[in-house]
Amino acid sequence: MFEYEYEQDDCGRYTFIRVIGDFIFHRFPILDAAIAMVVAVLAFFATGGVAQTIEVQADLVTGQDRPGFEIVGLTDADIERLNELESNGQLESVFQAFVAGQSIPMMARVILADDRLVLEPRFPLVVGARYEVRLGLDSLRGATPLTRAFTLPGAEVVTPEVAGVFPSSDCVPQNLLKMYLRFSAPMNRGEAYHSIRFLDKDGRRVEEAFLEIPQELWDASGCQFTILFDPGRIKRGLARHEQLDLPFQVGQTYTLVVDDRWRSAALKKLDKSERHSFTVVEPDRTQPDPDKWTIRAPTAGSHEPLFIDFGEPLDRAMLDHAIEVFQVDQRVPGETTVSRGETQWSFTPHRPWTADEFVIEIDSRLEDLAGNSIARPFEIESLVPEVDRSRFDVRPRRLLFTISSE
Amino acid sequence: MKAARLLYCLSVIAMLVTTAEAQEHLQKLQRGTAELKFAGPLAFGPDGVLFVGDPVSASVFALDTGDRQSSEFNPEFRIDQLEQKIAASLGVSAESIVINDLAVNPISGTPYLSLSRGSGPDAEAVILKLAADGSLTELSLKDIPHAVAALPNPPDQGDTDRRGRSQRMVSITDIALIDNQVVVAGLSNEEFSSSLRAIPYPFSADVAGTALEVYHGAHGKYETSAPVRTFTAITVDNEPYVVAAYTCTPLVRFPLDEVTRGEKIRGTTVAELGNWNSPLDMFVYEQDGKPFILMANSARGMMKISTENIQRDEGITEHVTDGGTAGQPYETIEELKSAVQLDKFGPDHAIVILKDESGRHDLKVVPLP
Numbered sequence: 001m002f003e004y005e006y007e008q009d010d011c012g013r014y015t016f017i018r019v020i021g022d023f024i025f026h027r028f029p030i031l032d033a034a035i036a037m038v039v040a041v042l043a044f045f046a047t048g049g050v051a052q053t054i055e056v057q058a059d060l061v062t063g064q065d066r067p068g069f070e071i072v073g074l075t076d077a078d079i080e081r082l083n084e085l086e087s088n089g090q091l092e093s094v095f096q097a098f099v100a101g102q103s104i105p106m107m108a109r110v111i112l113a114d115d116r117l118v119l120e121p122r123f124p125l126v127v128g129a130r131y132e133v134r135l136g137l138d139s140l141r142g143a144t145p146l147t148r149a150f151t152l153p154g155a156e157v158v159t160p161e162v163a164g165v166f167p168s169s170d171c172v173p174q175n176l177l178k179m180y181l182r183f184s185a186p187m188n189r190g191e192a193y194h195s196i197r198f199l200d201k202d203g204r205r206v207e208e209a210f211l212e213i214p215q216e217l218w219d220a221s222g223c224q225f226t227i228l229f230d231p232g233r234i235k236r237g238l239a240r241h242e243q244l245d246l247p248f249q250v251g252q253t254y255t256l257v258v259d260d261r262w263r264s265a266a267l268k269k270l271d272k273s274e275r276h277s278f279t280v281v282e283p284d285r286t287q288p289d290p291d292k293w294t295i296r297a298p299t300a301g302s303h304e305p306l307f308i309d310f311g312e313p314l315d316r317a318m319l320d321h322a323i324e325v326f327q328v329d330q331r332v333p334g335e336t337t338v339s340r341g342e343t344q345w346s347f348t349p350h351r352p353w354t355a356d357e358f359v360i361e362i363d364s365r366l367e368d369l370a371g372n373s374i375a376r377p378f379e380i381e382s383l384v385p386e387v388d389r390s391r392f393d394v395r396p397r398r399l400l401f402t403i404s405s406e
Numbered sequence: 407m408k409a410a411r412l413l414y415c416l417s418v419i420a421m422l423v424t425t426a427e428a429q430e431h432l433q434k435l436q437r438g439t440a441e442l443k444f445a446g447p448l449a450f451g452p453d454g455v456l457f458v459g460d461p462v463s464a465s466v467f468a469l470d471t472g473d474r475q476s477s478e479f480n481p482e483f484r485i486d487q488l489e490q491k492i493a494a495s496l497g498v499s500a501e502s503i504v505i506n507d508l509a510v511n512p513i514s515g516t517p518y519l520s521l522s523r524g525s526g527p528d529a530e531a532v533i534l535k536l537a538a539d540g541s542l543t544e545l546s547l548k549d550i551p552h553a554v555a556a557l558p559n560p561p562d563q564g565d566t567d568r569r570g571r572s573q574r575m576v577s578i579t580d581i582a583l584i585d586n587q588v589v590v591a592g593l594s595n596e597e598f599s600s601s602l603r604a605i606p607y608p609f610s611a612d613v614a615g616t617a618l619e620v621y622h623g624a625h626g627k628y629e630t631s632a633p634v635r636t637f638t639a640i641t642v643d644n645e646p647y648v649v650a651a652y653t654c655t656p657l658v659r660f661p662l663d664e665v666t667r668g669e670k671i672r673g674t675t676v677a678e679l680g681n682w683n684s685p686l687d688m689f690v691y692e693q694d695g696k697p698f699i700l701m702a703n704s705a706r707g708m709m710k711i712s713t714e715n716i717q718r719d720e721g722i723t724e725h726v727t728d729g730g731t732a733g734q735p736y737e738t739i740e741e742l743k744s745a746v747q748l749d750k751f752g753p754d755h756a757i758v759i760l761k762d763e764s765g766r767h768d769l770k771v772v773p774l775p
Binding site: 107190222 | 446461462490491493494495496497498499501502504506522523524525526527528529530544575577578579593595596597598633684686704
């Protein structure tokens with residue numbers, strides 16, 4: 001709940017500082033007004049009925065784009081003094097806000113708005129954080145500074161969960177290039193590499209299995225993390241491959257452990273640790289070939305899904321956007337589903353299929369689990385003596401299918 | 407006397423030309439709000455222009471800091487517990503601050519930091535200027551002369567718009583202005599693709615830059631798409647090169663003209679600096695008339711790398727075994743082992759951010775080793 005704190009200063013006077021903004025008042029206007037009244041009454045009696053100053057108000061201050069702090073109940077003498085300080089550019093040193101326990105004030109703009117002293121933080125206040133505001137009363141009334149603390153209330157933070165681990169299949173090729181972790185909420189940056197590890201069947205850690213990129217590889221939503229295995233370890237012939245060999249051995253079973261200490265962007269830990277085991281099979285050095293895919297066309301007038309079987313698992317993240325369906329140059333709107341360990345893809349249109357010719361357009365960057373894309377194999381260097389860019393056709397691939405009127 | 411006068415006249419003309427050039431590129435910057443979504447790698451260009459890599463909007467921003475007042479570099483510059491101070495100023499706890507990069511304005515000696523305030527996709531992009539007294543000032547992104555260049559082959563925004571999803575991102579690992587080209591190194595969170603791109607500066611709406619195809623030879627084999635972690639430009643015997651530190655093949659040399667022409671680039675591996683390690687950041691400096699590379703690493707500490715004979719034709723062709731090293735000789739600077747950020751600070755110093763095991767970050771200036 002919203003927290004008001006108030007103290008007596010050395011002169012026995014009460015000055016109140018209130019938090020303003022719409023984050024609370026929109027939600028609990030009656031409650032806030034009630035609290036405000038109680039505090040005001042307490043203040044009145046605490047000062048022996050001599051209301052020196054300040055009427056606590058909990059009304060919404062409009063015209064402000066983010067919550068801040070303000071001082072109300074200033075006397076004419078206070079305002080005159082503040083006007084002086086303002087003209088000297090010293091208001092920021094009179095009224096300051098701090099993260100609780102810190103000595104450096106937050107960046108903020110302080111303005112004298114009629115009879116109020118308003119502090120607008122440069123950055124939005126964080127829900128759940130504790131702040132202190134200090135009014136340098138010595139500048140005003142020769143008294144010691146007043147300090148008040150506030151904790152900003154907010155909605156309950158949801159506990160994040162691991163929503164998926166990809167490849168989801170029990171078997172992965174030895175030259176696996178990437179894994180994806182999907183979470184139910186945006187996650188905190190800077191924690192990934194401390195929170196994941198691979199164990200062999202005896203529970204021993206696989207050293208240096210994956211790359212640690214300081215920037216971390218997230219999608220734009222912050223919910224999908226990419227584990228990139230060291231391509232230098234995977235590519236045959238490169239120094240690291242010779243030195244370290246591949247991180248996973250064929251025929252062995254490994255377990256990816258995701259620690260529950262990994263926190264969401266709201267700094268809430270995962271609900272539980274996640275373990276995902278897989279068995280390693282022979283390396284995959286063959287490019288995906290759309291001409292070998294199996295297509296099952298739907299029937300006219302139906303909402304049946306268009307169905308493709310790749311005959312092998314493909315990259316889970318890219319499957320969300322790498323395949324599109326066109327009808328006479330118009331993209332057909334619909335929903336895609338990926339299933340059976342990322343070996344199958346289906347597409348359900350928003351509108352029923354009509355009898356026509358359709359084109360399935362496939363991004364040639366689409367990769368299998370080992371980084372072989374439709375356009376080029378992962379291990380270029382071991383396959384071609386002289387690299388010739390024209391060998392790699394990066395244009396989208398097109399597959400045709402027809403829906404007949406029968 | 408005449409000669410001196412002529413020299414003076416020539417230098418004045420040269421200054422006027424330089425000023426005119428400076429004005430020209432600055433005049434191409436438009437005043438307004440720089441819509442920076444993520445403040446990533448930093449690099450200073452001419453006349454206080456700061457380049458900022460933004461992986462979220464897949465763009466490079468050129469910001470006119472207006473910081474063109476030449477100043478003495480202060481070797482006493484030091485800010486302890488930097489992260490705590492930044493966090494307090496920005497109104498959050500230290501765990502909600504990520505320092506993404508550090509760059510020093512070579513004119514004024516002012517260090518700049520790019521950072522994220524908050525965590526997750528809603529983190530706010532912030533650029534701070536640091537002062538020797540420990541005070542922090544924000545470089546306001548409002549009403550600032552700037553230009554934006556979209557990276558070639560950016561994320562598929564079209565897909566994002568149609569489907570309400572935005573999955574693909576290009577993470578930027580380093581940027582630098584090299585011979586009027588902003589060179590950008592990065593990698594995608596999805597496909598494994600070419601990771602070095604060059605964009606001509608001043609930015610022009612119709613020139614989006616080129617994705618560079620990188621090859622390097624060893625045993626007749628080619629490495630193409632491994633992520634470049636950090637790179638720098640270097641001139642040896644009047645020949646300019648780009649030296650890039652890879653994740654899996656540490657130090658590779660490219661001819662500068664191939665990089666700036668945006669062509670297929672042939673790299674030569676000039677050093678293997680050991681495994682179990684990722685290079686973090688590097689720059690070139692001169693000592694006793696010889697160029698050296700100073701490179702920070704994740705595990706192998708700070709390396710002072712000799713560039714002696716770095717221009718040789720033959721690269722490393724033998725595999726290095728048992729985690730050993732080969733190629734350019736180097737020495738490890740023990741006291742800078744924990745450096746996570748660094749930049750050049752005047753002709754004789756480096757500025758570093760050291761991170762200890764407790765996570766505390768201290769910024770300080772050290773003599774170049």
